[in-house]
Amino acid sequence: MADFGFSISKTRSINLSKSDLSKYEHLLELVPSFKRCISCGGCTASCSARQFTDFNIRKTHCYFRRGQYDKLEQELQKCMLCGKCTLVCPRGVNLRSLIINMRQILTNTNEIIG
């Protein structure tokens, strides 16, 4: 079959009442501006890392929002934290802070002093 570079997503359903949203709620406390996100995808469109890989920051934080945390940390490691996403976001979401905090929550790490 010809490869068009995209395919049809498989149908799937997620039962949000069954997923554990505690990490997401914690994230909202740390980055309240994330509540404003409308998933427009501006962040992904401007992403520097996206130009080299299939890293998709919109997809990643959408998964996080649904409580699907699998392999998200590996995805987020691709981010270079350049901040273009933060600058283009039409809703003023602090994406750099969001990315750092998502990574810290997922790996359960914190700043190290001394």
Next chain:
Amino acid sequence: MENFSPFVLPFVLGSIALLIICLYKYIRWIRQFDRLQKKALLKNIISIKFLPAIWEMFSECLLHLRITKKNWRLGYMHRSIAFGWFLLILVGAFESRIGTKSDFHYWVAIFYRYFHQTPPETHTAWVLTQIMDLLLLYVLSGITLALFKKIHSRILGMKRATKHTLMDRAIRVSLWGIFPLRLLSESASACLYHNGGFLTQTIGDLFSPHVAEVLEMPFWTLYSIVLCIFFVLLPFTRYMHIFTEVFLIYFRKVGLREHTKLTGFSKFELSSCSRCGMCIDACPLYKDLGITDVQSVYLLRNLRNLEHHKDIIAAGKNCLMCHRCAEDCPVNIDLMNLRRISRDKGELDLTDNYKYLNKVKSFNAIGRVAYFGGCMSHLTPSITESMQTIFKTVGQHYWFMDEDKSICCGRPLLQQGFNNQAADLRRKNTDLIINSGAQMLITSCPICYTSFKKEYKLSIPVLHHTEYIDMLIKKGKLKVKKGDLKVTYHDPCELGRGCGIYNEPRNVLKAVSTLLKTEHEKENSLCCGLNLGNTVISLEQQSTIRNTALDNLMAPHPDVIATACPMCKKAFKHSTDVNVKDIAEIVAENIEKK
């Protein structure tokens, strides 16, 4: 024993304790230097660099010239206490040495008026007595100012003074007590033995001899006890800066620098902070947003004691990294680096995250200059387009490194404490640049510029585009016409305070337009609020900071606001009716056609 009285004991014990604790701390910190710092120290331990260090120790630890330059009232206060006390000790030692016939002990110098119970016999002794009184008066004038500062800091030109801990307040009270008690003790002795100078004798004559006889011993005892309290508390409080700054100045002169982790050298820096609070008044987060608990003084205090971990992390994150406080710091502590250290991401900071960049190949750019727009310039394409127009006009072949795919320079990661990840990006970019054979690197973004200039070890010159354009105009390669445009210039934090590039952008602007002065410029310029250093403040708070900067730029009613940073341009662009342009754009519009 001659020349001894039990009241000197607190002083003697206190001073011995002070010596032992300080030596213990300093030796421990020197042992904690990292490999590079030890190497630099061993290499330069005896070198000519010691001479400028001695001058700096004198001018900063005693005369406080840097503070005086910023605020002369504060400068006078610090100088009178530090330099006055130093001279009191020096002249006192000399006076007591030549005046004591038998059994000289070092405490005799401190309590000389008590042990030397005769009026000055020689002219020299008389002059020395008067000098000692003059010096005491000098110190007391500083103490008086310090009291005023405590009551109302604005009298001394400080909007907000530091909120001190209990220990710091306690030792401050003891410092304030030392000199009035010295005055009273010496006056009481002067009343009895007529050995005072113009000040102590005059006050002494006010006492009746009976009162003086009763009060003399309590005064001297109290004086000794207060000295003891001051000495014992000193190593654990902010007054540790008195001795530590001397070492810090020497270490800096022999080439020791902060690294990415807390080392022994950081301990010296942290203890050199006198918590004067000048960083608070300078901070835009305080000036515009009223945030008062994140400034360098508090971060350093908590880092020094490594306590209140949550506070360190919270305060560490909430900073624009605009370098404004570092500019005002009278001790020149590397505040930005200490803040980066407090942001160390630990286990999160991995290596080999960016393997996907391996496939990016270098370009053969021999005979060309490399142009690095920077991530942010991709969101302000007018800047990169203008730069390309300029390259083409002067016939300069160039390689637009990040024309369609941009690798970040690594500085945003570094600022957030991802040292390893930032190093990975630096390695990749260095490979690309060196392998290309380009002769020069020009960048449009001050963040990238700082990174390439300070953190990369490139063998080719690195220029910000304003430097490059200034060079072209000076060499006559680029002919520009001077329009009737009136502009104000916004100094980007990273370019100005970060790298000291103030004149080149101004030269360029003067060549193409009329440059208007603003109230806050050069070192005092205001941050646009979008600095990548901060990940905590909200969009609304950023806008407040931006508006202050914008008001400053709009005040002289310019036709165009010029800046040299894509971030600053973005910050201002949509918040004002006045046109906001990068210097490159203004130049590209004013190129003289042949």
